[in-house]
Amino acid sequence: MIRLQQTMLLGLTLTALSCDETTTPSVTPPPAPIDVAPINAEPRALREGVSSDGTYRVGWEPIGGVIPDADPFAVRFTVTRSDAQPLTDDVRASIDAEMPHHGHGMNLVPTVKRDANGSFVASGMLLHMSGRWVVSIDVQEHGVTERTQWYVDIE
Amino acid sequence: MPAPCVCVCSAALLATVVASVASEPLGVTHTPIHHGNDCPKGADYRATLSNTRGVRAVAWDGDALLLCVADAGSDGGLSAQIQRTSTWPIDDSTALMAADSWCSPTVIGFANDVAVSASGEIAVADRVGIIHVRAKNATMSTIIGEGVFEDPVSVAWRNDALVVADAKLRALLVLDHNGVESARLGVGQLMEPSGIAVANDGDIYVADRLADCLWHFATMRDGTVATTGTRIGESGSNPGQFSAPRDVAIVTRAGTNCLLVADELNHRIQVLDAAGSFVGFFGMHALLPRQGEGRIHYPVSLAVARDGETLAVAEAFEDRVQLLQLKLDADPIDPSATSAGFISSHFGSEIGCGADILAVVDCEIEAIAICDARTTPPIHMCVIGGGGALPMRFGEISAVAVLERTSSSAANSATSISQGEGEVWVADRFHQRIDVFRLEWDKSKPPVFDQFLPRLVRSMDLEAFVQRLSVTQGRSPLRVPEIVDIESARDPSGKAPVLLLDRSNRALIRSDARLNNGVIELLPAEARGPEECAVAADGRIAVADPVARRVFMRAPDGTWSALSALGEIALIRPSGVGFTADGALVISDSARDAIVVGSVESARIVGERGVLDEQFWDAQGIASSPAGVIVIDRGNHRYQRFGTQSGNNFQWNLTGTLGRFYDQKRRGSPGTALEAAPASTAPAKDSSS
Numbered sequence: 001m002i003r004l005q006q007t008m009l010l011g012l013t014l015t016a017l018s019c020d021e022t023t024t025p026s027v028t029p030p031p032a033p034i035d036v037a038p039i040n041a042e043p044r045a046l047r048e049g050v051s052s053d054g055t056y057r058v059g060w061e062p063i064g065g066v067i068p069d070a071d072p073f074a075v076r077f078t079v080t081r082s083d084a085q086p087l088t089d090d091v092r093a094s095i096d097a098e099m100p101h102h103g104h105g106m107n108l109v110p111t112v113k114r115d116a117n118g119s120f121v122a123s124g125m126l127l128h129m130s131g132r133w134v135v136s137i138d139v140q141e142h143g144v145t146e147r148t149q150w151y152v153d154i155e
Numbered sequence: 156m157p158a159p160c161v162c163v164c165s166a167a168l169l170a171t172v173v174a175s176v177a178s179e180p181l182g183v184t185h186t187p188i189h190h191g192n193d194c195p196k197g198a199d200y201r202a203t204l205s206n207t208r209g210v211r212a213v214a215w216d217g218d219a220l221l222l223c224v225a226d227a228g229s230d231g232g233l234s235a236q237i238q239r240t241s242t243w244p245i246d247d248s249t250a251l252m253a254a255d256s257w258c259s260p261t262v263i264g265f266a267n268d269v270a271v272s273a274s275g276e277i278a279v280a281d282r283v284g285i286i287h288v289r290a291k292n293a294t295m296s297t298i299i300g301e302g303v304f305e306d307p308v309s310v311a312w313r314n315d316a317l318v319v320a321d322a323k324l325r326a327l328l329v330l331d332h333n334g335v336e337s338a339r340l341g342v343g344q345l346m347e348p349s350g351i352a353v354a355n356d357g358d359i360y361v362a363d364r365l366a367d368c369l370w371h372f373a374t375m376r377d378g379t380v381a382t383t384g385t386r387i388g389e390s391g392s393n394p395g396q397f398s399a400p401r402d403v404a405i406v407t408r409a410g411t412n413c414l415l416v417a418d419e420l421n422h423r424i425q426v427l428d429a430a431g432s433f434v435g436f437f438g439m440h441a442l443l444p445r446q447g448e449g450r451i452h453y454p455v456s457l458a459v460a461r462d463g464e465t466l467a468v469a470e471a472f473e474d475r476v477q478l479l480q481l482k483l484d485a486d487p488i489d490p491s492a493t494s495a496g497f498i499s500s501h502f503g504s505e506i507g508c509g510a511d512i513l514a515v516v517d518c519e520i521e522a523i524a525i526c527d528a529r530t531t532p533p534i535h536m537c538v539i540g541g542g543g544a545l546p547m548r549f550g551e552i553s554a555v556a557v558l559e560r561t562s563s564s565a566a567n568s569a570t571s572i573s574q575g576e577g578e579v580w581v582a583d584r585f586h587q588r589i590d591v592f593r594l595e596w597d598k599s600k601p602p603v604f605d606q607f608l609p610r611l612v613r614s615m616d617l618e619a620f621v622q623r624l625s626v627t628q629g630r631s632p633l634r635v636p637e638i639v640d641i642e643s644a645r646d647p648s649g650k651a652p653v654l655l656l657d658r659s660n661r662a663l664i665r666s667d668a669r670l671n672n673g674v675i676e677l678l679p680a681e682a683r684g685p686e687e688c689a690v691a692a693d694g695r696i697a698v699a700d701p702v703a704r705r706v707f708m709r710a711p712d713g714t715w716s717a718l719s720a721l722g723e724i725a726l727i728r729p730s731g732v733g734f735t736a737d738g739a740l741v742i743s744d745s746a747r748d749a750i751v752v753g754s755v756e757s758a759r760i761v762g763e764r765g766v767l768d769e770q771f772w773d774a775q776g777i778a779s780s781p782a783g784v785i786v787i788d789r790g791n792h793r794y795q796r797f798g799t800q801s802g803n804n805f806q807w808n809l810t811g812t813l814g815r816f817y818d819q820k821r822r823g824s825p826g827t828a829l830e831a832a833p834a835s836t837a838p839a840k841d842s843s844s
Binding site for chain 1: 546547607615669
C-alpha cells in the first residue's frame, strides 16, 4: 500500500511540475478511452470483452445483477478461447479491481473457484468508494497471463 | 543491476519523516521506539575517506580499514582492489595504500567483499566466482570455491570457517579452509543475500536485499548453524522496516548484541536488538547529493572497529567512506528532510525508447514513467506499475524497452486495443516475469497525464519460459533467466522479434513475442555481469559488461569479439551501450562519469564528472530516439540527450527529468561560453539536483 501511495504521489507531483512547462499538458479529466470495453455508467448484468492479446473471450456479471455500493459482492465469469479450442487443465483465472487515478485497489482479496460447468465464481469483491474503477480478469495458461478489463463507474 | 537506484529524496522517506515529526517542532530529538537496551541509537560524524572510487565493502584489520575499491585507478591503469588506511586514528587526510601485491587486478577480478578473521586471515569475495584467502602477513593468496559459487557477494569468518553469501544460488555456504562445503543455509528462503555478520556466539545474520529483511541463523547445541533462518523485518520505510538492506554489523553492549543494518534505499543505519526489535536509526538522509558529514546516501557496507565505537560506512554511490562515532543518544532529525521542494525523480539505470514512447524507470517506487517522445521536452503521460505482486505491479524492474507491436493474430487485431504501435516491455527480476503493455493513446490529441492509458497485454513467466528454451551450445541445466535488457532483434522473418539479455545464464535469448519458444546463445566465456545490449542497423550486437570491463561485439555472422577499449580509451566500467544512427558505438562508462563515442579505430570521451549539462554522475543506460541518443545520468537524477550521429553531430541537446527540461546549456557547462546563455534570457530552469 505504501508503494501504491508513492505512485499516486509521484503522479500528482509530476502533473504539478509539468504545469510549469512551456508546452503545458492538460490536467483536465481525461477523455474516455477509445474503442475499449464499454464504460458501465449504469448497472448492467453481463459484461463481455476480449483479452488484450486476443486469446480469450471473457464475460462476467455480478451475482444478483448489480454491483452494490461499498458492500462486498460476488461475480461469476466465463472464459473461452477465441480460437474455440478448449482451455487447458492448468488454466488459472483471477479477478481484481483498482482505481488508477487514486493509486489503490480493493481492500479485500477476492477468492476464485471454478464450478462444475467450467465457469468461475469470485467472492469477496468490494468497490469501496465512488469513481472510476478498472475491473480486470487475468487468465493464465502455460505461464502466459492475459488480461481483460472493463471500466466501472461507481456513483 | 544490483547497484541502487537514484534518489535525492524518496517519497516514502519523506512520509516517514513527516509522520515522525508531526507532533514535534523541527530539530528536536526524536523518541525512538525503544526496548530499553543499551544499543547505540545515534552517531557523531568523525571523518570521510573520499575518492574511494566505487567502494563496495569495508572491514577492519586491527586499526587499519580495508576497502574493496573495484574501480581503483579510474584512468584505466587499475591499481590494487583492496586498499588499506595508513594511520590510526583516521581523519580526512588519512592516505590509502594498496593492501599488497596479492590484491592486484591481475589476481582479483572484481572485489565484492572483504573479511578479516580473528587470527588475521583475509578473505575476499571475488565476483568472478571464487574466494581469495590470504594468511596473515602472507604475500600470496589461495583460491577456494572455484566451480562452487555463481555470484559470491559477501564473505565472513565464523571461527575458522568461511560463510559466503551467493546472490545467484540464493543461499549462504559454509566452507572450511580447503573450500569444502559443510552446510548450505537459507535455501528456499533467501531472495538475494547480501552482507553477513557473525556474532560472538556463532549466530549468523544476513541482509536480504530483495526480500527487504534480515535472516537470523541460530547456533545449535552441537555448534553447527541452523540451516533454516528466522526472518527479521519487512519491506517499507517505517521503523523496523527495510528497503534493500545491504549489510549488517554487530556491536555488543552490556553483554547483548546490537544489529546495525545498512538500509540502503532508506539511506540510514537502523539499529535492532538481538531479537530483531527496532531500537533506532541514524544517518538519514542525504537530501543534498554529496551532503555527507554524517548524512548517509546509499550505504552498502558497515564495519565496526575493535574499539566498539567507530563505525565505517561505505557509500559506493558517493565514492566515499564515512567514519562515525556510535553513541547511546539518538540524533536530532534533520529539518531539511521535510522539505517538499526536494522531491525529484529517481531514475534507475534502464531506459527504453521507440514508437514515439520514452520509458524510464523510477526504481524507488518500482514504476515506469511513460513520456511522449515526439516532443521536446518529452511530455510525461502516465506511470505504469508500482510495487506489488500481481501483473502490472513490480518487485524489482531490471529492464524496460519499447518495441514495435509484436502480436498480429486476427483475434488480436479485432480487439483494436491500441491507437499506437508500440509496446512497453518490462522485466521484473523479483517476480521472474516480463509484462507487456500498450497505451490507449490517441496521438492526434494533446498529451494529458492519464493513468488510464496503460493496458496490460500479457504477463509471461520466465520460469515456465526456461523450460521451452533450446540451447545452441554448452550449458545445462539453464537457470531462470534474469533479463537485464530487451531489444528488437531486427529479425526479418518476424519469427523471433525479441532479443533478451540474460544475466543469469550470461546469454542472449531470441524469442517470439509470447515467449513460446526461444533460442539461447551463451556470451563469450569471459562475460561476468552483462548489463545492457544494443542492436545496430547492420545486425551487430553489443553487450556491455561492467564486471568483465568489456563490451562484447557479435558480428552478423555470429562471431564474437571483446573490446577492453574503444580507440585508445580503456573501458573501466561499461554499464550502457548503444549505437548512433550512423553505426558508431556509444558506451557509458560509469567509472569515468562519461560516455565514449566512436569505433574500434578511434573514439572520444564526452562528459566528465559534474552536475552541469554534458557532465555525468554515474552514466548508465542508453537508448536511441529520433531526436538523439539518450543517456541516463543516474547520480544527477536526470537523462541527457545527444545528437543522432557520431562526430561533430554528437552534441548535447537536452537535459531532462520528470517535469523539468533544458534544451539550452546552462552557464558553465562544457563548451558553453558565459555569454551564450545569460541568466536573464536563458529559458532553462534550475535543476532539482
